Amino acid sequence: MPSTPVTAANSSSNGTAEEILLELVDEDGNTIGTAEKLSAHQAPGRLHRAFSVFLFDTSGRLLIQRRALGKYHSPGVWSNTCCGHPYPGESPFAAAARRTYEELGISPSLLAEAGTVRYNHPDPDSGLVEQEYNHLFVGMAQSALRPDSEEVGETSFVTPDELAERHAKAPFSAWFMTVLDAARPAIRELTGPAAGW
Numbered sequence: 001m002p003s004t005p006v007t008a009a010n011s012s013s014n015g016t017a018e019e020i021l022l023e024l025v026d027e028d029g030n031t032i033g034t035a036e037k038l039s040a041h042q043a044p045g046r047l048h049r050a051f052s053v054f055l056f057d058t059s060g061r062l063l064i065q066r067r068a069l070g071k072y073h074s075p076g077v078w079s080n081t082c083c084g085h086p087y088p089g090e091s092p093f094a095a096a097a098r099r100t101y102e103e104l105g106i107s108p109s110l111l112a113e114a115g116t117v118r119y120n121h122p123d124p125d126s127g128l129v130e131q132e133y134n135h136l137f138v139g140m141a142q143s144a145l146r147p148d149s150e151e152v153g154e155t156s157f158v159t160p161d162e163l164a165e166r167h168a169k170a171p172f173s174a175w176f177m178t179v180l181d182a183a184r185p186a187i188r189e190l191t192g193p194a195a196g197w
Contacts, residue, residue, distance in 0.1 A: 022085045023049040025133045029116060034088050041073065045120065045129030051096045052134055052179040053082040054187060055108050055141040060195025061157035062187075063141050064166075065104070067173070068153045073128055076153065078166065079173035080180065081141070083134075092135035104155070105146025111139035114186030121174040130175050136183040138190045160196045 020037040024046055031049070040046045055063045063081045067074055082103050086095035093113065100108050114136035121130040145155055158166065167177075180187075187197045 020085075021088050023088050025049050027118070029133045031088075037085065038072070041128040041130065043122070043127060043129050045122075045131030047118075047131050047133060048085065049092065050085050050130075050132040050134045051083065051092045051099075051137060052080050052175075052183070053096050053100055053108065053111075053137045053139070054114070054180070054183050055081040055100070055139050056187075056191055056195075057141055057157050059157075060191035060197070061159055062163060062197075063145075063155060063157050064163070065147070065152045066154040068149065068151050070150060073126060074123055074173045077171040077173050079176050083173075083175070083179070093137065096135070096137045103148055103151040104141075105148070106141055106143050108137075108139035109142050110190070111137055112186065112190070114138045114183045117179060117182035119175060119178045121178065123174050132175070134175075134179060134182075136179060136186070138183060138186045140190075
């Protein structure tokens, strides 16, 4: 992973992981403090900053991923291209680009802000709670994927009809439809009417 001032501050000098902190926010998205990642997700959840990325190919198909089975939260379920949390002091845009590269091995092109959405989604399987102020981003995936197997179990590019069919049969993350619906205006602007989003 490329080292930046933010990523360097969130790893120790001997390469071992330190506790990961998230930015706690108020209802307007203003930073009010920090919390350790797992504790922020324990019921009832603490409102924190997050991001969701939706990348498309040149045909207007959405890149989705099945989360790796080893992930502590929502393992093995399908979700949007990439999602996560900025480090304290890291912009959501920079975090979205960083995590897309870390998880999928690509740098998104034409990455653009697509608004924000606030939600509270408990995960019935883990008991964890997604209490998030989520920054949305849309862009293009125009290079070969190199997924990190510790993060991503599988990837797929899907049309809206293929997504609906898969969503009816396979488990998806609790937050997926909320963030997709919130990002749809920007998705339509990016992909055009023919893509059907």
